[in-house]
Amino acid sequence: MHISDGILNAPVWIGGYAATAALTAATLYKVDMEEIPKISVLTAVFFVADLIHVPMGPASVHLILNGLLGVILGWRAFPAVLLGVTLQTILLGHGGLTVIGVNTLDLGGGALVGFLVWQLRHLMPGLKNREMVFGALAGAFAVASSGMIMASALLFTGKEFLFQAKMVLVAHAIIMVLEATVVGFAASYLARVRPDALAGQRKRPVDLRGVTPLLVALLIGAALLAPVPAHAHKLLVDYTPRKEGVLFEAFFPDGKPAQQIGVRLLTPQGEVIASGTTNVHGGYLFSIPAAGDYAADADAQMGHFARLDIPASALEGVVEYGAAPVDEEALGAVKVHREAFPLARVVVGFGILALLGGGSWLLSRRRKQGAA
Amino acid sequence: MPLDIDRYASVGSSIQRWDPRFKIFSLGLFAFSVALLKTLPVAGLALLAAMGFLALTGMPLAFISGGLKWVILFLLPFFGILPFTYPGEPAMYLLGLPFSWEGMRLAVLIITKAVAIVLTSYAVFGSARFDISMLAMQRLKCPSVLVQMLLFSYRYIFVFMEEMARMSTAMRVRGFVMGTNLYTLRVVGNFVGSLLVRSFERTERVYKAMLSKGYQGQLHTLVVFRSRPKDFFKAALVLAVAVLLLAGDFTGTFPEARQGWY
Numbered sequence: 001m002h003i004s005d006g007i008l009n010a011p012v013w014i015g016g017y018a019a020t021a022a023l024t025a026a027t028l029y030k031v032d033m034e035e036i037p038k039i040s041v042l043t044a045v046f047f048v049a050d051l052i053h054v055p056m057g058p059a060s061v062h063l064i065l066n067g068l069l070g071v072i073l074g075w076r077a078f079p080a081v082l083l084g085v086t087l088q089t090i091l092l093g094h095g096g097l098t099v100i101g102v103n104t105l106d107l108g109g110g111a112l113v114g115f116l117v118w119q120l121r122h123l124m125p126g127l128k129n130r131e132m133v134f135g136a137l138a139g140a141f142a143v144a145s146s147g148m149i150m151a152s153a154l155l156f157t158g159k160e161f162l163f164q165a166k167m168v169l170v171a172h173a174i175i176m177v178l179e180a181t182v183v184g185f186a187a188s189y190l191a192r193v194r195p196d197a198l199a200g201q202r203k204r205p206v207d208l209r210g211v212t213p214l215l216v217a218l219l220i221g222a223a224l225l226a227p228v229p230a231h232a233h234k235l236l237v238d239y240t241p242r243k244e245g246v247l248f249e250a251f252f253p254d255g256k257p258a259q260q261i262g263v264r265l266l267t268p269q270g271e272v273i274a275s276g277t278t279n280v281h282g283g284y285l286f287s288i289p290a291a292g293d294y295a296a297d298a299d300a301q302m303g304h305f306a307r308l309d310i311p312a313s314a315l316e317g318v319v320e321y322g323a324a325p326v327d328e329e330a331l332g333a334v335k336v337h338r339e340a341f342p343l344a345r346v347v348v349g350f351g352i353l354a355l356l357g358g359g360s361w362l363l364s365r366r367r368k369q370g371a372a
Numbered sequence: 373m374p375l376d377i378d379r380y381a382s383v384g385s386s387i388q389r390w391d392p393r394f395k396i397f398s399l400g401l402f403a404f405s406v407a408l409l410k411t412l413p414v415a416g417l418a419l420l421a422a423m424g425f426l427a428l429t430g431m432p433l434a435f436i437s438g439g440l441k442w443v444i445l446f447l448l449p450f451f452g453i454l455p456f457t458y459p460g461e462p463a464m465y466l467l468g469l470p471f472s473w474e475g476m477r478l479a480v481l482i483i484t485k486a487v488a489i490v491l492t493s494y495a496v497f498g499s500a501r502f503d504i505s506m507l508a509m510q511r512l513k514c515p516s517v518l519v520q521m522l523l524f525s526y527r528y529i530f531v532f533m534e535e536m537a538r539m540s541t542a543m544r545v546r547g548f549v550m551g552t553n554l555y556t557l558r559v560v561g562n563f564v565g566s567l568l569v570r571s572f573e574r575t576e577r578v579y580k581a582m583l584s585k586g587y588q589g590q591l592h593t594l595v596v597f598r599s600r601p602k603d604f605f606k607a608a609l610v611l612a613v614a615v616l617l618l619a620g621d622f623t624g625t626f627p628e629a630r631q632g633w634y
Contacts, residue, residue, distance in 0.1 A: 002446070004443055004446050004447055004482075004486045005407060005443075005485060005486040005489040005490065006407065006447075006481070006482040006483070006484070006485030006486035006489065007450065007482050007486075010407070010408050013407065024518075028515075028517065031517060033587075033588075033589040034579070036517065036520060036521055036524065036589075037524060037575040037576075037578065037579045038572070038575065039521055040520075040521045040524030040525045040528060040575075041524075041525075041528055041568070041571045041572065041575050042568075043521060043522075043524075043525035043528075044525045044528035044529045044531075044532050044571075045532070045564070045567070045568065045571070047525065047529055048529060048532050048533065048536065049564075052536075052560070052564075063560075063564075065564070068564065072568070079518065079521070080521075082518075083518065083521050083522050083525055084525070086522065087522065087525060087526065087529070089493070090377060090493065090497045091377050091529075092439065092442060093439035093440065093441075093442045093443050093490055093493075094442055094446075096443075096486060096489055096490065096493075097400070097403045097404075097489055097490075097492070097493050098403065098404055098407040098489060160454065160457065160458045160475065160478065162457070163453055163457040164449070164450065164453065164454075164457075167449070167453075178557065181554065181557040181558070181561065182557055182560050182561045182564065183561070184561065185557065185558045185560075185561020185562055185565070186561040186562070186564045186565040186568070187565075188561075189561060189562045189565030189566065190565050190568065190569070193565065193566075193569050194568075194569050194572060197568065197569070197572055270470065
């Protein structure tokens with residue numbers, strides 16, 4: 001999946017170029033003349049993958065194969081993705097000149113994550129068909145990471161792209177299943193036919209086997225936990241009817257108040273009635289002009305935005321309509337807010353991963369038995 | 373889908389005759405300044421300028437529309453969704469959905485800029501042989517390793533397409549039909565795998581052949597770039613247009629697309 005020109009704002013695409021340049025320099029470190037043809041071949045594979053369409057119900061989707069690049073090239077997958085994206089931009093018009101950096105970062109970053117997952121196979125030397133299992137996991141993680149990086153690029157540009165960012169994640173979730181299968185089968189094919197073509201097969205002069213999986217596990221843990229800080233930055237809002245009006249509060253899931261952010265009182269149709277900034281406790285007291293339905297929203301920038309409806313029924317009998325504004329300092333401390341850790345969602349996420357891994361493992365077992 | 377983007381490189385126009393180093397540098401800067409624009413009228417002017425550059429190269433419209441189709445297809449969802457999801461006060465309700473002009477303006481801005489940049493990149497890369505463009509990139513201090521890999525990959529793409537066509541013919545002859553099932557995915561996986569194995573073997577042969585001809589990690593070429601006063605003049609002209617566009621955008625003559633049409 002590619003982002004086109006003109007969508008992202010300048011800091012995001014310029015940052016994309018900077019990060020891509022740094023990562024390219026790091027991943028091309030000490031590149032050998034002999035490696036150039038192999039990287040070029042994989043670049044061409046990555047380019048052509050864009051043109052392999054696989055039917056998916058009524059529509060068809062094309063492959064990405066960035067996980068496969070990680071599995072075969074290791075760290076060198078990143079420059080291969082850079083070149084592949086450049087060629088796709090120049091020759092096919094997928095993506096755009098100014099977003100080569102961002103597109104490389106999302107697909108190449110995915111490829112690197114894929115390689116790290118692939119290296120984890122050394123943890124299970126006894127597993128039958130581990131190339132298939134870990135190839136599939138590498139393919140899945142590569143696409144998932146790409147989706148997350150792309151969605152973040154959209155969200156860093158502005159909160160108006162929230163819907164598109166969600167669509168990107170959904171699309172990548174669909175492609176993820178497809179890629180996992182194809183990369184799994186391709187990796188197992190190569191393991192049988194040309195095992196030397198796969199990355200991280202040879203024993204290194206310094207045996208990193210003990211350290212690498214640890215590093216990899218840490219990185220994957222970090223990747224899995226990445227939604228938690230993102231979640232921690234999610235903006236939550238609440239309101240309490242008071243005599244003088246409605247106390248509107250904005251806070252983060254860990255209970256920290258969202259201080260000094262813009263809040264607005266709206267009609268249900270979205271017309272602004274009043275606006276202000278929250279105090280040190282994250283609260284703001286709106287005077288309510290008359291009985292009726294209202295809504296309020298809070299905007300903490302960077303795509304963190306929350307809106308809440310305030311029905312007339314909640315205000316009835318509590319609020320004095322048209323009360324004079326109250327001194328903010330006199331408000332004092334407000335409710336203590338805290339949202340529970342999203343345990344259920346994390347468990348479901350792990351469950352899906354386990355199913356994916358277990359499923360491909362079972363499948364490979366069954367095929368083996370069928371052959372025997 | 374013009375894989376041979378340089379099909380019209382030999383048309384003799386002022387863009388084709390332009391020294392590729394100056395062309396890539398100045399039109400590249402032009403494309404990046406278009407990406408920075410925030411106001412609609414200036415973006416429209418940028419689109420006109422890009423169309424002007426492309427018209428100079430004399431490429432037929434049918435050739436360009438192939439690549440443009442993808443850009444439009446990808447951007448269409450933004451056009452359809454942004455006006456309805458833009459946070460803020462909706463101007464009206466269409467079929468019960470809040471429609472906002474801010475979202476509409478942002479979508480128009482995005483599409484105008486994207487098309488302008490794509491047309492510019494056609495003018496840059498369609499007007500010289502691909503290998504010459506790449507060599508020019510190398511002269512512009514693009515790392516030699518990357519340029520070499522780009523050239524190899526470009527060559528391999530065509531080899532791959534042929535190989536793929538041959539392999540898929542062979543698969544069809546044996547009665548393979550694509551479908552939404554695991555079997556198809558397994559076949560595609562093995563297809564990619566064997567495509568890779570074949571290519572690795574080919575590159576090994578090619579690499580040995582290159583070594584025996586004295587390859588030592590550097591690309592030698594007979595292409596010589598010569599710059600004349602005309603090349604400087606053209607580059608200055610394009611850069612002046614870019615600067616004017618940026619000036620028109622930043623001086624606040626027009627409101628940003630979020631705030632108004634013009």
